[in-house]
Amino acid sequence: xFNRMLNLPLSGKSSIFLFGPRGTGKTSWLKSHLxxxxxxxLLDYGTYGSLHSQPQRLEPLIPPTYDGWIIxxxxxxxxxxxxxxxxxxxHKKYKFILTGSSSRSLKKSGPNLLAGRALTYHMHPLVxxxxxxxxxxxxxxxxxxxxxxxxxxxxxxxxxxxMQAYVREEVLQESLTRNVGAFTRFLETASFSxxxxxxxxxxxxxxHVNRQVVASYFDILDDLLIATRILPFTQRAKRKMVAHQKFxxxxxxxxxxxxxxxxxxxxxxxxxxxxxxxxLQSVRAINDYFDLGYKIYFWRTASGxxxxxxxYGPRGLHAFEMKRSTSITPKAFKGxxxxxxxxxxxxLHLIYPGxxxxxxxxxxxxxxxxxxxxxxxxLK
Numbered sequence: 001x002f003n004r005m006l007n008l009p010l011s012g013k014s015s016i017f018l019f020g021p022r023g024t025g026k027t028s029w030l031k032s033h034l035x036x037x038x039x040x041x042l043l044d045y046g047t048y049g050s051l052h053s054q055p056q057r058l059e060p061l062i063p064p065t066y067d068g069w070i071i072x073x074x075x076x077x078x079x080x081x082x083x084x085x086x087x088x089x090x091h092k093k094y095k096f097i098l099t100g101s102s103s104r105s106l107k108k109s110g111p112n113l114l115a116g117r118a119l120t121y122h123m124h125p126l127v128x129x130x131x132x133x134x135x136x137x138x139x140x141x142x143x144x145x146x147x148x149x150x151x152x153x154x155x156x157x158x159x160x161x162x163m164q165a166y167v168r169e170e171v172l173q174e175s176l177t178r179n180v181g182a183f184t185r186f187l188e189t190a191s192f193s194x195x196x197x198x199x200x201x202x203x204x205x206x207x208h209v210n211r212q213v214v215a216s217y218f219d220i221l222d223d224l225l226i227a228t229r230i231l232p233f234t235q236r237a238k239r240k241m242v243a244h245q246k247f248x249x250x251x252x253x254x255x256x257x258x259x260x261x262x263x264x265x266x267x268x269x270x271x272x273x274x275x276x277x278x279x280l281q282s283v284r285a286i287n288d289y290f291d292l293g294y295k296i297y298f299w300r301t302a303s304g305x306x307x308x309x310x311x312y313g314p315r316g317l318h319a320f321e322m323k324r325s326t327s328i329t330p331k332a333f334k335g336x337x338x339x340x341x342x343x344x345x346x347x348l349h350l351i352y353p354g355x356x357x358x359x360x361x362x363x364x365x366x367x368x369x370x371x372x373x374x375x376x377x378x379l380k
Contacts, residue, residue: 002130002147004029005289006123008097010069015089015096015114017075020123021225021250022101023146023162029123030071030097037069037097038062042077052077055084062094069095076102086114104223124285125251126150128372137353137369141274144253145281159257163187166226182209186217190227190247191259195273195308197244197300198229218247226250228284233297233310238342240302252277272324275368276308279322279351283311286375294318294379299339307335310346315379317345323352328365336363349378 006029008016020026030037040061042048050057058081062070075081075098088094098118100106125145128135134150143155152158167184189203200218204211221227229245249255252274259270280296287294294313300306311318319339323332328350336348340362348363351371358365371378 001028001032002126002134004123004130005127005285006121007289008033008121009119010034013095015085015094015118016098017114017118017120018097018099018123019103019120019225020099020101021125022166023148024123024125025147026099026101026123027073028147030073030099034069034071034097037071038066039071040073042072042074048077051081055081058084059088059092062088062092066094069097071097071099073099074101076100076105079105082106082114086117089114089117102224104220122288124288125281127282127285127375129376137372140278141252141271142256144251144256145278146251146253149253155253156257159253163254163258166224182207182213183217183220186214187258188260190218190221191249191255193247194255194259195246195248195276197242198247199244221249226254228280230280230296230298230309233299233312235312236343239305242300242302246298248277248280251281268324272322275324275351275353276322279320279368279371280309282372282375283309283379286379287311290376290380292379299335301338305335305338307339310339311379316347317343318347318349318379319343320349320351323350326352326354328352328354328358333360333363 004025018026040047085096126147143149149155149158167180186207189206200214201211204214227249229247231245232241234241255277256274283296292313292315294311297310297312298308299310307319308322309320319336321336332350336350340346340348350363350365351368353368355367
């Protein structure tokens with residue numbers, strides 16, 4: 001068990017939603033920290049069948065004098081349970097922890113996530129701080145940081161099975177699409193958009209399907225928490241900016257496994273997107289675990305000048321440019337310099353897989369390994 005940085009208010013009285021993709025360790029963490037909690041696993045067929053047909057059966061399963069935590073794992077499988085949970089919170093003062101690896105069905109439920117009566121937290125893949133001396137940058141860039149992938153004897157096979165399980169258990173069970181074959185092909189095509197401006201129409205033409213279908217597929221990835229999209233940073237913009245979003249699978253290992261590689265594919269492009277993905281997933285985790293309040297953007301002008309990531313929040317403004325080369329040329333600073341001209345209050349960082357820190361005016365050049373290690377301090 002890695003010592004995770006997630007910190008839930010277990011001594012409080014408020015119920016909790018804990019969201020996160022499958023395999024990030026939600027259940028293991030809860031069982032470790034709350035070994036005596038009342039636990040209902042909706043991935044268990046018997047529990048699922050009983051509560052799906054009659055959600056009101058939940059109350060008789062709780063001892064009348066029970067005052068501990070009640071954990072319902074994978075609540076999205078029976079969203080109707082939220083009505084019963086809501087009632088039990090109101091009338092019995094029970095405390096629930098509801099885990100979810102999908103938000104799609106919950107969005108359609110009436111109580112709207114218990115009408116604010118539960119606090120929301122997120123669990124992410126591992127970060128360097130949690131792994132300590134077990135962290136390997138080479139392994140992380142190839143296989144990602146899902147806990148099992150980080151320790152499995154055959155992480156590639158695990159990741160392949162992981163994606164198949166998502167398609168089978170989530171897409172099929174929730175009837176999110178009738179054409180699973182087309183959705184599987186879409187996943188491979190989407191992997192070529194990793195870290196790129198998202199062009200839904202172009203992907204639809206490549207797959208020979210309707211644009212609205214492809215748009216709905218991307219929404220499915222968002223709702224299943226296995227992908228995210230980031231917006232362009234346009235606050236106080238002094239230049240004409242792009243309007244498209246950028247797309248990322250949530251874990252670099254999942255991306256590398258999903259993306260087909262052959263003699264005609266660019267290993268440099270794949271590795272560059274991998275570095276960006278590892279940085280992004282680490283930032284998302286640190287931002288949530290320390291409650292830093294940053295919103296994550298990218299910056300790109302209509303003429304093509306770009307900064308890979310912009311973090312904007314009450315603690316400041318940061319711009320990060322990611323490079324895959326171990327040697328830094330003057331051209332590498334162009335986007336950051338332009339961003340610094342438009343936003344002189346920003347802290348500018350160029351991240352690369354080298355070993356030496358450098359200082360070029362307002363731009364700090366920092367090795368990727370050091371960046372991942374120092375992210376909490378950099379962003380605080």
